[in-house]
Amino acid sequence: MKRIVLVAAVVAACGGSSNIAANRNRAGSGSSTLLVTATATVTASDTSPSTNYLVTVKNGQNAGVTGATVSFGAVSLTDAGGGNYTGSSTSYPSGDLSLSVVKGTDQVQGVVLGYPGAHAINAPTVNSTVSAGQPLHVSWTTPSVAQSVTITTRDFNAADVSDTGSYDIAGTDNPARTNQRVIIVRSNQLDLAGALSGSLAKVTVTRRVDPFIVN
Numbered sequence: 001m002k003r004i005v006l007v008a009a010v011v012a013a014c015g016g017s018s019n020i021a022a023n024r025n026r027a028g029s030g031s032s033t034l035l036v037t038a039t040a041t042v043t044a045s046d047t048s049p050s051t052n053y054l055v056t057v058k059n060g061q062n063a064g065v066t067g068a069t070v071s072f073g074a075v076s077l078t079d080a081g082g083g084n085y086t087g088s089s090t091s092y093p094s095g096d097l098s099l100s101v102v103k104g105t106d107q108v109q110g111v112v113l114g115y116p117g118a119h120a121i122n123a124p125t126v127n128s129t130v131s132a133g134q135p136l137h138v139s140w141t142t143p144s145v146a147q148s149v150t151i152t153t154r155d156f157n158a159a160d161v162s163d164t165g166s167y168d169i170a171g172t173d174n175p176a177r178t179n180q181r182v183i184i185v186r187s188n189q190l191d192l193a194g195a196l197s198g199s200l201a202k203v204t205v206t207r208r209v210d211p212f213i214v215n
Contacts, residue, residue: 020145021114021188024096028111030194033060036108037200038072038099042092044118044207053077053087057101060196068103092118099192099201108194113201116163116186117143121209124182129213132176136169136214138184146186146205153182174214181210 018024035058043050053072057065064083071077073093077085099111122139124130138151142165149161156173163186189202 021096021116022147022190024112024114025188025190026110026112027190027193028099028109028195030101030108030192031106032194032196033106034058034065034101034103034108035060035062035196035199036099036101036192037198038111038113038202040073040093040097040113040201040203042118042203042205044092044120044205049090049092049118051089051091051093053085053089055085055099055101057083057085057103058196059106065103065106068101068106070102071098071100073097093203097201097203108192108199110194111190111192111201113190113203114188115144115203116146116188116205118205119143119184119186119207121182121184121207124209124212126209127212129215130174132174132214133171134174135171136174136182138167138169138182140165140184140207142186147188148186150185150187151182152185153180155180177214179211180214181208181212183208183210 038055041052053075055070057068059065070085075087077087080086093115096115097113101108120141142163146163149163150159156169185204185206187204192199
C-alpha cells in the first residue's frame with residue numbers, strides 16, 4: 001500500500017495527470033547543437049477539424065538543417081527544404097504532443113508539449129443576436145487549462161487572458177454590427193532543453209463563431 005501511495009504522489013508531482021497543460025510539459029534533452037522551433041496549429045471545427053505541424057531546424061550558424069528525422073505529435077514530418085519540416089492531419093491531436101528531431105549525432109528528444117484540447121464556444125452562438133453597447137459575455141470549454149487565451153472580435157482584442165472559460169467584453173467595445181465574430185485562441189508552449197537558446201515548441205487551438213448580430 002505504501003508503494004502505491006508513493007507512485008501516485010510521484011505522478012502527481014510530475015504533472016502526469018494534471019488538468020493544466022503546462023504542468024505536463026517536458027523540456028527534453030539533446031546535443032545542444034540545433035535551433036528548433038516547433039508549432040502545431042489546431043483549427044477546431046465541428047465539420048472540418050485540422051492540425052498543421054511545422055518544425056524549423058537550424059544549426060549553430062543559423063543554416064537550415066535538411067535530412068533530419070522529425071516527428072511531432074503522432075505525425076512523421078516531411079522535409080520541405082531549407083530546414084522546414086511539415087505535416088498535417090484532418091483531426092485533432094489525440095493527446096500531449098511529443099517532439100523528436102534527429103540528424104546524426106545532432107538531436108533533440110524527449111520533448112512533451114501539454115495539449116490544452118479543442119474547446120467549444122458556448123456564447124455567443126452562430127446567428128444569435130446580442131445587445132449593442134452592453135457587455136458581451138463570451139464563454140468556452142476548457143478541456144485542459146491552457147497557458148494563455150486570446151479573444152478577438154472585429155472591434156476588440158484581448159491577449160493573455162486566463163483560461164477560466166469566461167470573459168466579458170465591455171459594452172464600449174461591443175458596437176452594433178450585423179456581421180460580428182468572435183475568435184478564441186488557446187495556447188501552450190515551452191522552451192526546449194538540449195537545444196540552442198531560443199528553441200521552443202508551441203501549440204495553438206483556434207475556434208470561431210461567425211457571424212452573430214450585435215443590435
